[in-house]
Amino acid sequence: MAEIVQQRIEDRIPELEQLERVGLFTKKEVKATALEYKLHRLIVNKEDFIAYIQYEINVLELIKKRRAHIHYHFKREEIEFPIIHRITSLFRRATKKWKDDVQLWFSHVAFCKKWGTKMAISKVFSSMLAIHPDKPALWIMAAKSELEDRDSSESARHLFLRALRFHPNNKKVYQEYFRMELLHCEKLRQQKEQLEKAEMDLGEYEFSPEILSGKLAEVVYRDAVGKIKAGFVISLLNIATIFDFTKELQDLILNDLQTNYTEDSVTWDFMAKRELDAPGAGDELPTAKGRASDINRREERCCQVYEEGVKSLNTEPMWTCYVAFCLERLKRKTNVQELKDKRQERLLTVMQRAHDSSLxxxxxxxxxxxxxxxxxxxxxxxxxxxxxxxxxxxxVSVWSLSLQTLMQLGSGDIGRLFQDALTHVNPKVHTHTSSVICVVNSYMKHITDGLYSLVSSQRSLLSPVSAVAMEMKEKYLDWSFSTGGYKKARKTFMSLQENRPLSKAFFTRMIGIEKKQVMCIKHLPETTKKFFLFLHLIKATSSAENETEDQ
Structure with a gap:
């Protein structure tokens, strides 16, 4: 190992001598022996590679700063290039050993973008995709790099086509492929326009009318729509609208939506919202009332499309789109009260109709x-x-919401509604068993004695569901103490402790109430002492019973 380390250090001698000769470094400033030794141990850690790579990158950064400081910009081939080559070699060794570490690959790509060559980036992506072909995001990153860093639309297209072989139904791959073709088309159009302005001969350049009009993007679209649904088609249409030369393509996509996807609520939702952007007077109107009137007309046109949608497609998703639109418009701020009232009336009407349809x-x-x-x-x-x-x-959430509403209104139906909740909601199925009960307890201070007696009637206290019965007994005991004091709490305890199941907390709370009455048990009256010991006995017995049942 020592020979290999020494050889690598000696290979760096010309580079170090050059750094010293031009005045960028001193002899004592560069020491890599310890790092080299770490990479040649029997057990090599990823952190050792990362530390060495970071050290070399820091050297590059320092060289850059010192070059700027002393205004020396020569001999890059003899100074920086060997370091860059060495870092690339370290990355290659690290990614070969830890192939699954995608972040390590990304670090290599980032280094190549800053210090390497464009060809090096392509090689890194090629090696990474050979190991990780199952990750669509990596294919997209590689294709974008080819288009943006190397200005090669052909290579980007080739990568997207390969990606679709591995991921034939991936929406994101299709979207980015579609966008790439439109970007390529836009770039060609700009090049042609610049050449025409310069009055240059276009004979040696090939500008196909089909490509310039976005036909390649149309090919991608037609291939995609055979596999993916309406929501995806709309996403492609949104991409197409970014470019000003895609009117024919937009018309084609819109026609397909209206012809082939009317059974999807997303289509109706999209077509309805398009009415908001339809040509009109809009912001050109001089008064706030005039603009509000124009907005109201646009919203009415949207609602007409939604009405057609619910007639054609009377489903919960369709009504959800309709309600969501009306709710979103109501939340928009406006100083015109008339517009706000119309939006609220419209929303309430739509909600009522959706409810009547049970949708x-x-x-x-x-x-x-x-x-x-x-x-x-x-x-x-x-x-x-x-x-x-x-x-x-x-x-459970609907019952809780309804209980809170009736409490807020001070309704006398709260007790009956609570009993209905205990009847209908099955705590064995729903994980939030006590949420309905907790709603009642959170409003306990507002409830009268009579109402509480109704809420905590035998139906809830003796519920066959243990969680409900035990919690209601605990809360009933707390309420008895807070409203009637110690005597009422003891009376409640004595009446409830005969009815199983009982929780440990039920006994603990009663013991706590007893302890509040006196500071020391030896000063208690004899009857209270016996009752206090009785509590401990019941608690111990109950705990033993619960353990037996668990076994």
Whole structure:
């Protein structure tokens, strides 16, 4: 090993002598012996390679700074090039040993971009793709590098075609391939325009009319649409709209959307939103009211398209697109109250129709209730809260939302709704067993004695679901102590401890209540002492029973 290290160090002597001769470094400034030894141990770490590479890069950076400081810009072939070659060799050895480390490959690419040659980048990507052909992002990066760094559209196209062999249904690969062809087309058009301005003969240059009009991108589009759905087609259309020479291609894609993808809600959503950008007076109108009126007309045209969509495609995704559009427009700020009122009325109408069709998405009930409460429609909010639980009777979040709404309104139906929640929601299925109960407990300070008695009736306290029964007993005990003091808490405890199941926390809380009454157990009356010991006995017995059941 020592011979190899010594040989590598001696190979650097001409380079070091040159650095000293031109005044960039001194003799004591360059020491690589320790790093070389690390790379030739029996067990080599990746960190050793990275440290050596970083050391060499730091040397390059220092040379660059000192060149600028002393204004010396000669002998690069004898100074920088050997270091760059050595770093490239280190990267090659490291990536050969740790092939799966993609970040190491990226570091090599980044180094080549800054210090290497364009051909070196291509070689690195080629080696990386031979090992990682299953990663579409790497193919895209390699193709972009060919197009941007080497200005080679042919090589980029070749890489995209190879990528599609490995990933024939990958949307991102198709999108970037499509974009690349349009960028290439735009570049050719700019070159032709510059040559024409310079009045040069175009005979020796080949500018195919088909390529200049974006036919290659159209070929990519036709190949893609046979495999991927409407949302992807729209993404290609959005890319095409960036370029000002793709009108024919855009018309082709739009026609395909309207002909072949009407069974997809994404198509209707896209076509409806296009009406917002349709030609009109827009910002040219002098008054805020005039602009608001123009915006309202555009939104009405959007809604007409959505209406056609729900007639043709009466599905939850279609109604979701319609509601999402109306909700997004309502959230937009406007100083014109009339426009805001129309947007709110439109949204409430669409939500009601979607609900009547049993196609309103669960998450939109929250938005619906918020709007009704803000507008002061308490009756409507209560009605929606109750009907939402009928639509999604197994949803914990819907029951919680409905309970919160009725509490906020001070409704007398809260007790009945809570009992219905315990009946319909199966805690064995839903992981958030206690969320419905916690909603009630969070509002406990606002609940009257009578209402709490209703909420904590025998149905919940004796629920067959252990989690519900145990938690309600704990909360009932807490409530008894906070409203009636120690005596009421003891009475509640004595009545509940006969009914299993009981949690450890139930006994712990009662013990805590007893401890609050006195500072020391020896000063307690005899009856209280017995009761205190009784609590410990029950707690121990309950724990033993639970352990037996677990076994």
């Amino acid at each position: 309103l998405k669960e998450s939109y009930y929250k938005n619906w209730l918020e709007i009704l409460l803000l507008s002061g429609d308490a009756e409507g909010a209560a009605r929606v809260a109750m009907t939402a639980t009928q639509r999604y009777s197994q949803s």
